[in-house]
Amino acid sequence: MASRILDHMKTIRVPIMLQQRVMKTLREKLALAEQKLEQTFPEPVINYKQRGTTAGSAYLKDWEIRVNPTLLIENPDNFVDEVIPHELAHLLVYRVFGRKGVAPHGNEWKWMMQNVLGVVPKRTHNFAVTSVKSRTFRYLCGCDTLHELTIRRHNKVERGENQYLCRKCGEILRREIASAAES
Numbered sequence: 001m002a003s004r005i006l007d008h009m010k011t012i013r014v015p016i017m018l019q020q021r022v023m024k025t026l027r028e029k030l031a032l033a034e035q036k037l038e039q040t041f042p043e044p045v046i047n048y049k050q051r052g053t054t055a056g057s058a059y060l061k062d063w064e065i066r067v068n069p070t071l072l073i074e075n076p077d078n079f080v081d082e083v084i085p086h087e088l089a090h091l092l093v094y095r096v097f098g099r100k101g102v103a104p105h106g107n108e109w110k111w112m113m114q115n116v117l118g119v120v121p122k123r124t125h126n127f128a129v130t131s132v133k134s135r136t137f138r139y140l141c142g143c144d145t146l147h148e149l150t151i152r153r154h155n156k157v158e159r160g161e162n163q164y165l166c167r168k169c170g171e172i173l174r175r176e177i178a179s180a181a182e183s
């Protein structure tokens with residue numbers, strides 16, 4: 001089996017103005033939640049590492065929201081209004097109710113969206129995804145780097161033809177299982 005060092009994925013730069021709009025909405029909704037729930041919350045970390053056709057995901061324990069830069073740039077208005085509150089609601093539900101017996105888009109999440117954040121609770125977005133259709137697969141290593149493998153590379157791993165190493169920590173990448181992410 002061949003081992004290859006994984007090339008860095010090209011990063012998509014989100015214009016500063018758009019990043020500021022994301023932060024503005026995040027902070028407004030967070031302030032609303034603090035006021036209505038009479039509780040303070042730390043500000044979630046936003047990054048622009050979400051790939052594939054997923055608009056965004058919430059990493060509950062890391063208190064982090066991953067935003068798909070391509071879908072944000074292509075649908076700025078709807079994205080900021082829908083996806084940011086959607087993912088923030090996942091974090092808030094986790095903090096307020098925990099995870100046990102709580103479905104990702106269940107009653108707690110719907111309540112958080114509607115009654116606290118004042119947003120219509122929609123499970124999915126309907127952005128055009130043709131530009132992001134090529135599927136990627138998440139892999140982990142020994143450090144904190146997120147690796148997204150193309151389907152071609154993923155298939156090579158699955159068939160045992162190839163394995164990939166992290167450039168930073170040198171560990172063999174392994175498929176991410178049981179992700180805590182919710183889209």
Ligand SMILES: [Zn+2]
Nearest residue numbers: 141143166169
């Ligand atoms: Zn690594």
Ligand SMILES: [Zn+2]
Nearest residue numbers: 086090182183
């Ligand atoms: Zn969701």
